[in-house]
Amino acid sequence: MNGNRVAVIGAGMTKFVRRAQETAKELAWEAAHLALASCEMTLDDVDAVVIGTAPDAFDGVHMKSEYLSDGCGAWGKPVMRGYVGGGTGVFAAIQGWYHVASGLFDTVLVVCEEKMSSCQPHPQGAFLTIFDHTTERPLKPNLLWIFALEMNAYMNRYGLDKRDIATVAVKNKRNAADHPAALLGDPDITVDDILNTEVMAWPVQRGDVSPISDGAVALVMSANHVARRATPKPVWVEGVGWNLDTAYWTNRDLSYPVYVEEAARMAYKMAGVTEPRKQIHIAEPYDPFDYKELHHLEGLMLFDKGEAPRAAADGVTQRDGDLPVCPSGGLLGVGNPIAAAGLMKVAEIFWQLRGEAGPRQVPGNPKRGLAQAWGDLMQVGTVIVMGV
Amino acid sequence: MSLLHRIEHAGDALAWHGDMPTLGRYTAGIAGEKFFREIMENGKFLGTICPSCDLVYTPPRLYCEQCFAQLEEWVEVPTTGIVETFTIVHLDMDGNRLPEPRVMAFVHIDDTDGGFVHFLGDVEPEEICIGMPVEAVFKEPGERQGSILDIAHFRPR
């Protein structure tokens, strides 16, 4: 383990809603002040702030992190913003970690926020500019294409069945029915319900896609000596990893997320995890699409390549299964405000390891979990391993 | 014509054109909704008070940025204030000359710790000075839409 020991000691979030009335700043404050309240801290205890919000075009505000800063408790404090698209949620926690691990700060407030509903007529207007402006945009692409192309490559490579993949959407939406912040929780949804939704860009159907949302999440991270005084149950950061692949996505093997594997290796090494399948008790991989949860589980080396769908269909990844995956309900069930979604997963691991996840609680006293996020042009893997 | 060729003027350079097709739609927010409705319906300004920091925010805020407390105390604040600073604008956003110069000022609202950036009107630019007392001029009730432009401008008082 590099640097000083760092723990997550508090967490707070807003509901994830389709369109929030709150301004982006108000959303950020709602999550941030609840995070501080959860560990009985005030702004005076916060030494630095890390803001994750990606990208400016969604909220429609240039220099968005500076705009958000007062709602993030950053007035008069050192602030850093990073963004790696959807990978930001976990990346912000990683940044919070190294702020404290470096010894420079004792307590850091990490705030992630996204207000997708400000981007009209559809956030795709901003999103699709991720395609190369000269060699790809003249073909008038739709962002769904890259996910559909990746999903097809993955399915084709391993001969996967859509029914098995759809079980992930069902699991997550059912899990989300127990999450107070969830947008699309549904305790009764079935695989047929998913497979009967309209085809958007085959093989992607509407039921395979997580809803875009507005929302914010915040965490409080502290050094050892502060954490032990602040709470009887700090959740320690054991390993972090992050990795970026080339933007030349048409030159890559889309059936496997090698950048997630690289990030996972870095995090596992730091955490001393040599047998992830035994040593990781809960996983919250990024699930903007149902197939992505499986794709990422393989990249995290928790299942062999091509094997995750069958395991999901067999119930291995249910809350009471051998390896609970996305007990929160994930993006598919809770919602997808781009940067905040990843941090929601970190918060979930935090609550799960403390036994505070209520009806979502994974049984058996889990001791170690991981959260992973993904973003950009299918490029970035960000991983955090936490334990008690 | 080849795509790789010498040019005489920078403006002749071939470029690939495109745009980012987005329209921003911004809600007024929880605090903003109340603030702008009060302007729209009653031609009055509101503020929120942070009792711990002894601050009166206008435009009003849901939370105090200094101590993070939720602000629940709303007050009516004056529609008068002082010019803290101003500038006389001659060019539009694209660099074209405006038909008439416009004056923008930051007006510190009396009895508060806040204020507004807005136009100054009914005054000659040469007469403006920092510290000048001004008052808000509202549009007619029927013309107001719940926007910062429901204030037409500030004028000397």
Add this chain to the structure above:
Amino acid sequence: MKEHVYESVYLRSKDFEEGRVLFETWDPNTHYAWDAGIAIGRYLQGLKAGQLIGRHCPECGRVLIPPRMFCESCFCATDHWIPLQDTGTVITFSLCYVTWDMIRLEEPLIPAVIEIDGASTGMGIMHMLGDVDPDAVEIGMRVQAVWKPAEERTGSITDIVHFKPVE
């Protein structure tokens, strides 16, 4: 855990349409004029001439398409242009029934990643498939470029209309 979740206010589309909430709109009017760059400039020139062009990396030996002036894997300058064929293999594809702003299409668009003959293995470009029955498209299918007539080509990826199955 409920006490850690704030009840943000959920709005419906109607709240905006019927003026029940106050909001402002702004068109950022963002227009861009990008340089194609040295590599893509040459690529576009090749397209105008009816040819796909790749670029060679002296260290890893890969033939790269889209061409680039440096190899991102070896981090060295690439050294020469390589003319490629206009045939290839479908690596992956999709059948898309919606536009980017979610309007339904009757006939699907067929975007694909096509590995180009003459470039290194796995070197694909994105383009559309056409002149093909959507149900007949398969990964591994051999395809060839359909070019616009020379006088209509402008130096754009759309100088290739689409790729169709090889006869």
